[in-house]
Amino acid sequence: MNVLTVERLTYRYPDVTEPALRDVNLSVGEGELVVVCGLSASGKSTLLRAASGLVPHFHGGEISGRVVTDGLDTREHGPGEIAARCGALFQDPETQVVMGTVRAELAFPLENRGEPAAAVARGVEEAALALGIAHLLDRPTHELSGGELQRVALGAALAGRPALVALDEPTSQLDPVAGDELVWLLRRLNEEWGTSILLAEHRLERCLPAADRVVALDRGTVACDARPREFLEWAAAHSRALQTPGAQLFGRAGLRPPPASVKEARATLRDHGLLPRTGEDASPRDAAPSGDARPVKRGLFRRGAREPRAVELDRAWFEWPEGRAALRGLTLAVSPGERVALMGRNGAGKSTLLRLAAGLAQPTRGRVRAAGRVALLLQAPGDYLVREHVREELPAAFLEAAGLSHVADRHPGDLSGGERQRLALAIVLAGDPAAAVCLDEPTRGMDRGHKGALAAHLRELAATGAAVLVATHDAELAAAFADRVVLLGDGEVVADGAPADILGGGWYFATETARILGGAGGVLEPAPGADLLRRRMTVEVAP
Amino acid sequence: MIYRRRDTPLHAARASAGLAYCAAPALVALLCDNPIVLGAALLCVVGAGTAAGVGRELRRAGRIAVPLALMIAAINPLVTREGMTVIARLGEVPGLGQLDVTLEATVYGLLLGLRALVLIEAFALYSAAVDPDDVLRLFRRVSYRSALTATLATRMVPVLARDARRLADAQRCRPARPAPRLALVRAVAGGALDRAVDVAATLEVRGYGAARRPPRTRRPWSRHDLGFVAAAAAMMALALAGTLAGAGGVQAYPVLDVEAGPAQFALAAALVAAALAPFADRRGVTR
Known part of the structure; x- marks a missing residue:
């Protein structure tokens, strides 16, 4: 039996000429975990909103076709009624929590249904235990981290045990640890409770291992609906931007079938004799070629004290008024033209470091020096765009240089995520040349194609002599643009070195290619990884 | 102003009790304009805030409330033409005519400022010490x-x-x-x-x-619920009695007459004692 049936659905938002969804047919069976993917603005969010009844009841617009969610036709039943059958979770954790405490938040949907107090209390306890948030029940929601908030919002979506949960990029605002934990939780709910899950996600390598099916959307239509491995075959032929790094690695090396998980990839490589069998060889860390992936604080004296510095933090502390230290005597020097990825979990001090470098905040102790202006692009590019037209934000010459002349007459709010970010970056770079350019989490909610373009742009910026510092959770982006990775933990530098050293041997802070190859050869990206595999294949057959 | 659950008797009380308790000093300030009674009402709020561990929140509210109170105190003598005791002649002011500042208008301006201060601090106490989710449940029916x-x-x-x-x-x-x-x-x-x-x-x-109308639920009253309801009732009764007996008022115009006798001091002491009494019992405040 299907918990979601979508038949010939076409939907257009109000005041928009192009439909967001065109003739979509889709079904989700009981207990299935279906991943929805596609480039930005391909219709993923709209499809999920149609499943929860927000389209068309909340957003308005024109709709044709039919959506039936667990027996309720969304043309006849609004989101309030469908809420009991379909839980929904969106991207931004902050706007998904409406009550003051976790207990009240979990109770809210049950109370809305008019459940008696005993049933509400039981539902709250069960949801809290299932999601591992029982210890948070009496905590105020405003004190929770992004990962905790997202778990609480998931708990609220699950309270009352709906047959289907629709999740719209729930990990996009989370660090890799919290993101992986959330996907793991979804998998457990799917396997143990039998809850059907419809999950829209950009980072497919994170959720394909758990998926039963993958639905790829392209400009509002279903371009592929297949099992993960078949989807990856399709992506290799039709939409390379949707390929996972593991699938790219296999495709370039001429290996088949494309792997849906690191485990699958390693098993295939082992079967081909391209990876040492368990116990035959040393650990992945030992396989790193340079052998110097040591977690040392090299910082200020890393490259000799006389080298010019674009930005330098010297034993910098930053303490919040309530006493919590965000940075603890951090020392770091970045040279002109250097490309640095700042990594670490949420709260490690990455954003604070960038704010200090750009002069938005002053260190409470220690010193921060810069060789010139430090341009900073904060997490939300939309905050820079306050005028009615793009042409009012920047002079024409700057728009031309940023490749945005064609949108000069549009409202900044109507730009795509990638265009908005390019415009905001062009705004902070306008004026005097910057000694350093800092970006804070620039890839949130960004598809793989846009990430590639951003990495190329960052390399170009560094080639002009500016130091580039990017705070990111995205190991693939770090591998694509950085020549140095600094790993922060609790406001201190815990590792500082070449990307191959830092991202090659980690668990969380590692690229998928590195995890598949066990960090061998310091390879982080699919192309050099495929070269390595081809060399191994040659060695295998040569004798 | 954000609510955070703390281990204090006020936080342990139900929303209706907390709401009534925070409203009581505000009512005192609205009923009485005697400076001793108003001072006692302010002391009730500040004392309760300190005992409830939300002194910092009250100080933060004070940063807005004190300048506002001073502004009221400054404006009142300039716009009020009542009172017999002139303490400053500011001469002819265009649009306002002859401007004479009187002692009565100045003192009454101070009392109005003090009243505003009590009201704002009482609201700050409510915001910091009464669970808004419980208040929502209280009114949802x-x-x-x-x-x-x-x-x-x-x-x-x-x-x-x-x-x-x-x-x-x-x-x-x-x-x-x-x-x-x-x-x-x-x-x-x-x-x-x-x-x-x-x-x-x-x-x-x-x-x-x-959303459907929720079923009625019955929750037993705790000693803290009873304590704060009793304190609120006592403060309101004292304010009412003081007003009826003439102990809580002030005659501002035409000539200032502020009574500061044993009745006012007794009323003030009773108000403060009633406000702080529920904090004496700290059993069962942890959750």
């Missing part, structure tokens, strides 16, 4: 949606303050000419609307649109 809207609107304030700070930071990062003020106001308003739409969508998918 009467007018669920209005209560929820009010609660959410209150909760949006810190979120929007954070948004405004973020926007200000982004503008500081612009090397070129700063954006005009109007554009910034428009951006903040637009951001607030976007936030509100997101929150509204969340409410919809949590079933708010189809």
Whole structure:
């Protein structure tokens, strides 16, 4: 039996000429975990909103076709009624929590249904235990981290045990640890409770291992609906931007079938004799070629004290008024033209470091020096765009240089995520040349194609002599643009070195290619990884 | 002003008790304008706030309330033409005519400022010490949606303050000419609307649109519930009795007559004792 049936659905938002969804047919069976993917603005969010009844009841617009969610036709039943059958979770954790405490938040949907107090209390306890948030029940929601908030919002979506949960990029605002934990939780709910899950996600390598099916959307239509491995075959032929790094690695090396998980990839490589069998060889860390992936604080004296510095933090502390230290005597020097990825979990001090470098905040102790202006692009590019037209934000010459002349007459709010970010970056770079350019989490909610373009742009910026510092959770982006990775933990530098050293041997802070190859050869990206595999294949057959 | 659960008797009391308790000093300030009684009402709020561990929140509210109270005190003698005792002649002021500052208007301005201070601090105490989710439950049987809207609107304030700070930071990062003020106001308003739409969508998918009237639930009254209701009732009764007996008032005009006798001091002492009594029992405050 299907918990979601979508038949010939076409939907257009109000005041928009192009439909967001065109003739979509889709079904989700009981207990299935279906991943929805596609480039930005391909219709993923709209499809999920149609499943929860927000389209068309909340957003308005024109709709044709039919959506039936667990027996309720969304043309006849609004989101309030469908809420009991379909839980929904969106991207931004902050706007998904409406009550003051976790207990009240979990109770809210049950109370809305008019459940008696005993049933509400039981539902709250069960949801809290299932999601591992029982210890948070009496905590105020405003004190929770992004990962905790997202778990609480998931708990609220699950309270009352709906047959289907629709999740719209729930990990996009989370660090890799919290993101992986959330996907793991979804998998457990799917396997143990039998809850059907419809999950829209950009980072497919994170959720394909758990998926039963993958639905790829392209400009509002279903371009592929297949099992993960078949989807990856399709992506290799039709939409390379949707390929996972593991699938790219296999495709370039001429290996088949494309792997849906690191485990699958390693098993295939082992079967081909391209990876040492368990116990035959040393650990992945030992396989790193340079052998110097040591977690040392090299910082200020890393490259000799006389080298010019674009930005330098010297034993910098930053303490919040309530006493919590965000940075603890951090020392770091970045040279002109250097490309640095700042990594670490949420709260490690990455954003604070960038704010200090750009002069938005002053260190409470220690010193921060810069060789010139430090341009900073904060997490939300939309905050820079306050005028009615793009042409009012920047002079024409700057728009031309940023490749945005064609949108000069549009409202900044109507730009795509990638265009908005390019415009905001062009705004902070306008004026005097910057000694350093800092970006804070620039890839949130960004598809793989846009990430590639951003990495190329960052390399170009560094080639002009500016130091580039990017705070990111995205190991693939770090591998694509950085020549140095600094790993922060609790406001201190815990590792500082070449990307191959830092991202090659980690668990969380590692690229998928590195995890598949066990960090061998310091390879982080699919192309050099495929070269390595081809060399191994040659060695295998040569004798 | 954000509510945070603390291990104090006031936080352990039910919302209706807390609400009545915080409203009582405000009522005292509205009924009485004797400076001794008003001072006692302020002492009740500050003492309760300190005992409830929300002194910092009250001090923060004081940063807004004290300048406002001083402004009221300064404006009243300039706009009031009553009182017999002139203490300053400011001469002819265009549009206002002859401006004479009287002792009566000055003192009454101070009393009005003190009254405003008590009201703001009482609201700050309520915001910091009474669980808004419990208040929502309290009113949901009467007018669920209005209560929820009010609660959410209150909760949006810190979120929007954070948004405004973020926007200000982004503008500081612009090397070129700063954006005009109007554009910034428009951006903040637009951001607030976007936030509100997101929150509204969340409410919809949590079933708010189809919310049903909840069944009546009975929760036994704890000693803290009873203690704070009794304290609130005592404060209100004392204020009422003082007003009826003439102990809580002041004759401001035409000639100032402020009584400061044993009746006023007894009333003030009784008010403070009633307000602080429920904090003596700290058993069962942890949760």
